[in-house]
Amino acid sequence: MAWTLLVLAGLLEVAWALGLKASEGFTRLWPSLFTVTTMLVSFYLLAQAMKALPVGTAYAVWVGIGAVGTVLLGILIYGDSASPLRLASLALVLVGLVGLKLAG
Template identity: 60%
Template structure:
């Protein structure tokens, strides 16, 4: 259950970052509220997963999902660069997240 909560928290972290972009520095109300809600929800679910998962593993997975997912959203939705080395780095982040899950004792 903790891994599921952590995965959802990671997805909410992606939504949070996207909401921040859309809020234009919290100058737009609806995207700003979306960013605040998803950010707080993400932190709440991360804290719930920390009841059973080691903090280092959970935090690394949470930030990895958020970083890689936000980069993918940037490429697919916002027109960010999809340079091969950038994509390779995203794949490496995801490989680290998967690796941490595979070697976790919980």
């Protein structure tokens, strides 16, 4: 159950990161409310997952899901760079996340 909560928390981290961009510096009401709400729920789920998982593993996986998801959606939605080095770096992050899961 803790891993499920952690994955959901990571996906919500992606949502609030994209919401930050859409809020345009918290100058747009609905994207700002979306961002703050998803932040709070993401932190709550992370905290619940940390009850059963090692703090370092939980935090690293949460950040990793958020980073990888945000970069991929940034490429797809906003046309961010998809250079080979950038994609290879994302692959390394994913390998690290799998390693943490296997070691935990």
